[in-house]
Amino acid sequence: MPARYDLIIVGTGFASAFFLMRYLERSDATRRVLVLERGGSDEKAWQLANRNTSSIAPEEVFNNLTPEKKWFTSPGFGGNSKCWAGGATRMMPGDFKLRSRYGVGLDWPMSYDDLEEHYCTVEQVMLVSGPSDSPMPRSRPFPLPPHRFSDPEVLLKKSFPDGWYQMATTRASVPTGKRGVCCATGVCELCPMDAKFTIQNGLAEVYSDPRVTLQLHSAVDTVDTAAGVARGVSYTRDGRSEHAEADLVVLAASALFNPHILLRSGITHPLLGKRLHEQMPIDVALDLGGVKSYNGSTLLSGLGYLFYEGEHRRDYAACMIETWNVPFAYWSGALRSEAGRWTERLLLRFLFDDVPRDDNTVTVSKTDPRIAETRFADYSDYAKRGAAQVPRMIDKLATVLPIERIVSSTVGATCAHIQGTVVMGTDPATSIVDGYQVHHKYRNLLVLGASAFPTASPAYPTVTVSALALWAADHIVGSSSRDLNG
Amino acid sequence: MKRRYFLLAGFAAACAVAGWRFLRSTEESAIAKVVHKKLAYLKLDAPGVQRFASDLAASKTISHGRLRILDAAGPFYTGLALSADNAIDKGIRHGEDKVITLFLLSSDFFKNGADQTREVHYVSLYDPVVACSNPLARPVIVPTSA
Numbered sequence: 337m338p339a340r341y342d343l344i345i346v347g348t349g350f351a352s353a354f355f356l357m358r359y360l361e362r363s364d365a366t367r368r369v370l371v372l373e374r375g376g377s378d379e380k381a382w383q384l385a386n387r388n389t390s391s392i393a394p395e396e397v398f399n400n401l402t403p404e405k406k407w408f409t410s411p412g413f414g415g416n417s418k419c420w421a422g423g424a425t426r427m428m429p430g431d432f433k434l435r436s437r438y439g440v441g442l443d444w445p446m447s448y449d450d451l452e453e454h455y456c457t458v459e460q461v462m463l464v465s466g467p468s469d470s471p472m473p474r475s476r477p478f479p480l481p482p483h484r485f486s487d488p489e490v491l492l493k494k495s496f497p498d499g500w501y502q503m504a505t506t507r508a509s510v511p512t513g514k515r516g517v518c519c520a521t522g523v524c525e526l527c528p529m530d531a532k533f534t535i536q537n538g539l540a541e542v543y544s545d546p547r548v549t550l551q552l553h554s555a556v557d558t559v560d561t562a563a564g565v566a567r568g569v570s571y572t573r574d575g576r577s578e579h580a581e582a583d584l585v586v587l588a589a590s591a592l593f594n595p596h597i598l599l600r601s602g603i604t605h606p607l608l609g610k611r612l613h614e615q616m617p618i619d620v621a622l623d624l625g626g627v628k629s630y631n632g633s634t635l636l637s638g639l640g641y642l643f644y645e646g647e648h649r650r651d652y653a654a655c656m657i658e659t660w661n662v663p664f665a666y667w668s669g670a671l672r673s674e675a676g677r678w679t680e681r682l683l684l685r686f687l688f689d690d691v692p693r694d695d696n697t698v699t700v701s702k703t704d705p706r707i708a709e710t711r712f713a714d715y716s717d718y719a720k721r722g723a724a725q726v727p728r729m730i731d732k733l734a735t736v737l738p739i740e741r742i743v744s745s746t747v748g749a750t751c752a753h754i755q756g757t758v759v760m761g762t763d764p765a766t767s768i769v770d771g772y773q774v775h776h777k778y779r780n781l782l783v784l785g786a787s788a789f790p791t792a793s794p795a796y797p798t799v800t801v802s803a804l805a806l807w808a809a810d811h812i813v814g815s816s817s818r819d820l821n822g
Numbered sequence: 823m824k825r826r827y828f829l830l831a832g833f834a835a836a837c838a839v840a841g842w843r844f845l846r847s848t849e850e851s852a853i854a855k856v857v858h859k860k861l862a863y864l865k866l867d868a869p870g871v872q873r874f875a876s877d878l879a880a881s882k883t884i885s886h887g888r889l890r891i892l893d894a895a896g897p898f899y900t901g902l903a904l905s906a907d908n909a910i911d912k913g914i915r916h917g918e919d920k921v922i923t924l925f926l927l928s929s930d931f932f933k934n935g936a937d938q939t940r941e942v943h944y945v946s947l948y949d950p951v952v953a954c955s956n957p958l959a960r961p962v963i964v965p966t967s968a
Contacts, residue, residue: 387951484962509962520959521950528953630958661959663923664950670919671926673860675938678926679958 349415351784358809375412414535422532445771454803506533522662591787611692617748653722656794847893870944932957
């Protein structure tokens, strides 16, 4: 007889943790929750000792058929909160209305205003550092003060006060009592200071709630369904096949593994596994004359919104610009060798939003169904038209910065975001889950995370993933199982 | 015909010398050459540079192919001052910058305030996973209440 629960959650990353947090807040003491995590605990000490965030190698869980396009994932408790860099930008209001405002891509099935309160909650839980001003409307200040700009950013802020901001980030700018203070080691995936928010250092308590049973080393194979209802899941633990049943099943296993599990379950849809995407990154190194760089207080201290919102989005992708502070470890980062000019180099990353393509996919390996496979055909022409604007954007920055020359300009291999594949929308014919990330057909099955993103947005996905999980939990806890099933 | 044989023999000899130099080349030697050439304006502790070269080569951080070509090029590399936009220099510049970056961060140079008058000593191979090891970062200044 399979064990029975009120709720089964698959995965322990951001979407899982924030959904569970809100679910437990709004549920009574009799609820029983099972959380299944494929990996182990991989605690911080283990990560530092092994210089790795996961004891499971990526090739054990997914096969990248286009390896020149990289995807980062970190199986284990905490999911990708272990390997993320802590960027905590909200999406802009226009990102939710791309179709209706600009005639491009798709609208999201909710607005920025719908998520604003949830964004605030997420930022408070994560103790996000950010500026007192903001490119998007905010009802509350950031919990922590902002990081310190590098010298080039001071110049940019002075000339573009509404176009350059200190980055919203969970890399703590000041002591929090929970985490160390970021000192720009530049290896955020391992962060020796434990300065960034992770599920382990910020939300682990939800998994130790007496109502919750957390099972590690439990790889979910399928969601079991009957008569249009999700009945539970089948999973493999220590080589044995096991089953559990629940009134509500939540997949929160990332945009790589949510579609993989659904495909293996026979829960099909013409779009399932398609529209895998992330932002298109263009990495640029500039030599400056007489301005020292690399001297902000964290990995990335500033973000440029000069080329983000605006009517240009009708023609080409919006752009968010990152300023990097570490002259090592990442792409073209390096000091100069000329006497006295070692730090007169600026590293920028231009992130362009993408309109996802159907030929970028996650599928099930034919040789080993336990393995997900990724194929990436290309970015959209919309994103590429945006990237073609980089020289013009540099010209604009050159009105402020003493740019001597462009050292390098290349398309980056990854932004370390994984989005799309179980797209949300209002029409069951053109989307798989609704705006609350409830499956259109199986109304007691939720598919949480960036897999639901219909479009990319230049912003980082994490706080939106987390806010969407709260939004979904509020909806679910307010609905009876009868509502969900019917 | 004699002239053709002479040219062929010369070409073969040049290839043999280049091949011999490439076979004998080492990454350590190339790394030391890069440091001494690009940081010639600093007083460098030579044994320290050699230890750095040895540690960096062992770490496999830098692609070894270009380094061995640099070492094989020997005096051509160390003696020629190519312009920044020269195609050959462009090809090797990024690797050079990486070596210089790692040497400066692995030394006491920035810890001593980037003082060009002091001798620069290698300390240990730069490891960013050591907490707060980035000498260039400036922390947030927390305002204190009166």
